[in-house]
Amino acid sequence: MISRTERSANYAILLLFAVFALWPILTILAGALGPDDAGGPGGLANFPAAWAEGRFGGSMLTSVAVSGFVVVVAGVLSIMAGYAFGTMRVPGAAVLFPLFLLGLMVPTEVIVVPLYFDLRTFGLTNTFWGIALPQVAQSVAFGTFWMRAYFRSRPPSLIEAGRLDGAGSWRILWQILVPPGRPAIVTMVVLTFMWTWNEFLIPLVMATDESLRTAPLGLAFFQGQYTSGLTLLAAAAVIVAAPVVVVYLFLQRHFIRGMLEGAVRE
Amino acid sequence: MADTLVAEPATTAPARRGRLGPSPWHALAYVAPALVVYATFVLYPLGRAVHLSLFEWDGLTLATFVGLGNYVEVLTDADLRAAFGHTLVLIVFFALLPTAIGLVLAALLTRARLRGLPFFRTVVFLPQVVAMVVVGVAWRQLYAPDGSVNDLLSLVGLGGVARAWLGDPTFALPAVGVIGTWVQTGLVTLLLMAGISRIPDQLYEAARLDGAGPVREFFAITLPSVRAELAVALTLTVIAALKTFDLIYITTGGGPGNRTSVPSYEVYNRAFRLGEVGSAAAVGVTLTVIIFVINLAVAWIGERR
Numbered sequence: 001m002i003s004r005t006e007r008s009a010n011y012a013i014l015l016l017f018a019v020f021a022l023w024p025i026l027t028i029l030a031g032a033l034g035p036d037d038a039g040g041p042g043g044l045a046n047f048p049a050a051w052a053e054g055r056f057g058g059s060m061l062t063s064v065a066v067s068g069f070v071v072v073v074a075g076v077l078s079i080m081a082g083y084a085f086g087t088m089r090v091p092g093a094a095v096l097f098p099l100f101l102l103g104l105m106v107p108t109e110v111i112v113v114p115l116y117f118d119l120r121t122f123g124l125t126n127t128f129w130g131i132a133l134p135q136v137a138q139s140v141a142f143g144t145f146w147m148r149a150y151f152r153s154r155p156p157s158l159i160e161a162g163r164l165d166g167a168g169s170w171r172i173l174w175q176i177l178v179p180p181g182r183p184a185i186v187t188m189v190v191l192t193f194m195w196t197w198n199e200f201l202i203p204l205v206m207a208t209d210e211s212l213r214t215a216p217l218g219l220a221f222f223q224g225q226y227t228s229g230l231t232l233l234a235a236a237a238v239i240v241a242a243p244v245v246v247v248y249l250f251l252q253r254h255f256i257r258g259m260l261e262g263a264v265r266e
Numbered sequence: 267m268a269d270t271l272v273a274e275p276a277t278t279a280p281a282r283r284g285r286l287g288p289s290p291w292h293a294l295a296y297v298a299p300a301l302v303v304y305a306t307f308v309l310y311p312l313g314r315a316v317h318l319s320l321f322e323w324d325g326l327t328l329a330t331f332v333g334l335g336n337y338v339e340v341l342t343d344a345d346l347r348a349a350f351g352h353t354l355v356l357i358v359f360f361a362l363l364p365t366a367i368g369l370v371l372a373a374l375l376t377r378a379r380l381r382g383l384p385f386f387r388t389v390v391f392l393p394q395v396v397a398m399v400v401v402g403v404a405w406r407q408l409y410a411p412d413g414s415v416n417d418l419l420s421l422v423g424l425g426g427v428a429r430a431w432l433g434d435p436t437f438a439l440p441a442v443g444v445i446g447t448w449v450q451t452g453l454v455t456l457l458l459m460a461g462i463s464r465i466p467d468q469l470y471e472a473a474r475l476d477g478a479g480p481v482r483e484f485f486a487i488t489l490p491s492v493r494a495e496l497a498v499a500l501t502l503t504v505i506a507a508l509k510t511f512d513l514i515y516i517t518t519g520g521g522p523g524n525r526t527s528v529p530s531y532e533v534y535n536r537a538f539r540l541g542e543v544g545s546a547a548a549v550g551v552t553l554t555v556i557i558f559v560i561n562l563a564v565a566w567i568g569e570r571r
Binding site: 084116 | 290291292293303306314317370371374380390392399403404451456505515516530538543554557
């Protein structure tokens, strides 16, 4: 059906864009594996060196803690709220649900200013909670929306059957509706994890103490301090990007499908 | 990135509530925990931002009520106007260019049924996954005077135009823009590929029988069929252009001069460096209103077909 010229043209374009997409990623990988900044052989030894030099032990731990907390708490709260909005009559849903939708549009830039000054009053800036809770709130706006769409797609008969068997709404949720919803939940978890791990502005404003810096923040400060050390900087960048990239590469088929199905429904 | 990775929800019929269904208060109890966190850390701060935007405040001493003064400043202050102007340039690079490229790519790739498609999908979406801070660090190396952008230019005989791209008053903003194109093209391509793959084959077969070439096919069938996906792609990318804080922070810090300063960077700079909290809040609220209007406009256009 498709001519040979068209076919080779397609391959050429595909290749060109694959190169464009991979070029900066391969550059930073090559930089990270190159000879170290003192002229030594470098290679894989650059990673432990960058880890130690940039004190990434602490910042990676903070990132793991913050991301884990946000993913779990926002996930559970979103599943509960989405369940209610999707299958029950929530009083005031006509106002409440659009209010959650609003959260999809509110940029971090506008809430971070009052958050900083109000949380400062309560002594919550420079704490784990000051970094994590605002991100739970932002993720909950998306998660509620996302999970509601899933719960609405469940046949009502499933819930009826559960009720006839004497299951309460809590058991119906976790034993009947959640297990087959794994694809929708995994997509939500990957997105939440990605956004939280990569978030920069909230930790930048909230964490004035070095001990609370997240990994991206650690990288930003590392860049500021080691302007000449390109090799270690590249290695540090790879370390910071790796967790999300690895999760993405493992789950990408699943994740891309879930995301596209959620993005446009007709 | 995409806090707003979604269009309108599915239009399936709402689940009926059985006779023995949960009571209204029971239902509310499921929503309450999410609502409390969300209201405390998003809704309340949003209201507070509007409130703060009416004051002149340095974050420490007493605030002075200035009414809409800070908003007048958004319209009249040369630096702020420049920042909003820079956003328009970024929209070209973050939204229009990726959409144009994505359309062509997606149309070719979906129709051609090439081998290696899963690999390509994985690769083009990869930039979306990498933290902006890392993206910034990587591109700073590419743009450096001895970086590979200049290497490439001298390789093709254009060594004369080589420069420190991010430090050049004329080219810094487009240089940041190209990074946006790099990040967003994959997302747009993927969204449009999903839309195009839903177009029935018969439409294309009919067009081919009528003697339509690939170009006619594209304008007559492909383009009109992906309106919804185009709307989502444009919403996401335009909003990404409006919210380029971390990229600017890492690559240029708004410079040289204020050539790459953008509203989201001004919010941070004013609130946490210059001690102009009210002004920062007003810029933030303006940004929110713009995002809100764009969402409404795109939703409105999307529904009018």
